[in-house]
Amino acid sequence: MILRYRGGEGMLAWLFHRISGVAIWAFVILHVIDIFLVGAAPDVYDSLLFIYATPPGIILEWLLGAAVLYHALNGLRIIVMDFWPPLTRFHRQLWYLNWILFGLIGVPVTWVILGQFVRSLERL
C-alpha cells in the first residue's frame, strides 16, 4: 500500500510526512486530555506529570520535536511547490535543504533536551 507510490526522495518525503503527521495527531489527543486535567483534576495531572520526565518520556519528547520540525519544514516545501509549480523541478534539492535546516535547528535543541535526559537519569 505504501510502496505503490513512485520511489525516491519524493516517496520518502511523503512517507515521513504521513508518519510524523499521524504521530503528532496522536500526541495532540494525549496533550489536550492532560491539559484538560489541569482544570478538572489538578492533583491527577500533577501525579502523572512525572511520566513525561522519565528517561523514556524525554526520548519521546525529543522524537516529538523531530516529528514536528520535519513536518513543519516539509509542509513549507509542499506549499512552495504548490504555489510556485516551476519549483517542483527542484523538489529533491528542496528536500535536502529541509534536512540541512533540520540539522541546524535540531542540534542545539538536542543539546538542551540531552540536559533534560541527564537530569531524568539523576532522578531515578
Add this chain to the structure above:
Amino acid sequence: MSGRYSRSGRVRPQSGGFELAVWYLMRLSGLGLFVLVLSHYLILHVLYDPAAQTASWIAEVRWSSLFWRAFDWLMLMLILFHAFMGMRVVISDHTRGGLRTFLLASNYALAALLFVIGTLVVMTLRTVVPAG
C-alpha cells in the same frame, strides 16, 4: 504536468467547492502552525523544562496572561482542523467501506470532544496569583 503534480502533498482538487476550500485551508493552517507550534515547543520544551510544569505553574505562570491563553487556543483550533482533516485523508487512503465510515465518524467525534474540553480548560482555568 508539473503544474498539477506535487511531490508529497495532495494534488490541488480540480472539482472546486468544499474539497478545494479544505485544500487551501490545510496550507493556510499549516503556515499558522509553523509559527505557533514551533514557538510553543521552543518555549515549553527548550527554554523551560517540562518536568517543572505542574498544574499550579500553568495556572500561575503560563496562563496568567490573556495573550498566552489566546495563543494556545488559536493553536488548538488550527491543530484540530489540520490534524483531523489530515487524518481524514489518511483514513480515506488506507481503508474502505464500513471501516472507513466508522473511522471517519470516530475521527470527527474525537475532534469535537477535544474542541469542547480544550476550549473549556483554556477559557475557565482560574489564574491563582501566588501570595506575596
